[in-house]
Amino acid sequence: MLCEENDGDDKVVDDGVIPKSVSEPNFTSAQFFDVDVNNLQQADSETGELSSQLSASELRRKSCAEQENGTFMARQKRLEFEATMLFMKAKETARMQMEVERQARQKNSLIDNLIGFPISCQKKLSRSQLTAMSTTRLQIILNDIHSKINALNEELVQLLMQRDSLHMEQDSMLVDIADFLQ
Structure with a gap:
């Protein structure tokens, strides 16, 4: 060779x-x-x-x-x-x-440091936990949730675009293979 x-x-x-x-x-x-x-x-x-x-x-x-x-x-x-x-x-x-x-x-999660306890591990906060928090802390949590939603939406769009390009590439390869077999 x-x-x-x-x-x-x-x-x-x-x-x-x-x-x-x-x-x-x-x-x-x-x-x-x-x-x-x-x-x-x-x-x-x-x-x-x-x-x-x-x-x-x-x-x-x-x-x-x-x-x-x-x-x-x-x-x-x-x-x-x-x-x-x-x-x-x-x-x-x-x-x-x-x-x-x-x-x-x-x-x-930086929000855990600002609030004082880890909320990223919990899926839900109880009503008693939320009522015990100040308005400032609740606003911080709200802003953090909004920023996470935006980041995940952007990531989703990027991943969908990547998936579409990979599907197109795969389709072109399959067409090339079909042409090769004929």
């Missing part, structure tokens, strides 16, 4: 590093050629456990090795499997990221 021509220089130019792309980290040639396509095919036929533990770059490398040795149907199966695995991983990652961000928002 990786060939270099030695023009008689005494230095060895190849240090075993494949050029880095934007989406993949650098891999040494030893790591690149240790990929065993048969192991991946066995995992596909059995439980898929090996493939579910692979990163996108490893799947892509295995796909490249298979393209040299395999048939069109094998490549199609590999692409479908890779897309499925990436979608599953993306869904899990997004869910975990949303949970982390939600917890971070709750922890970093």
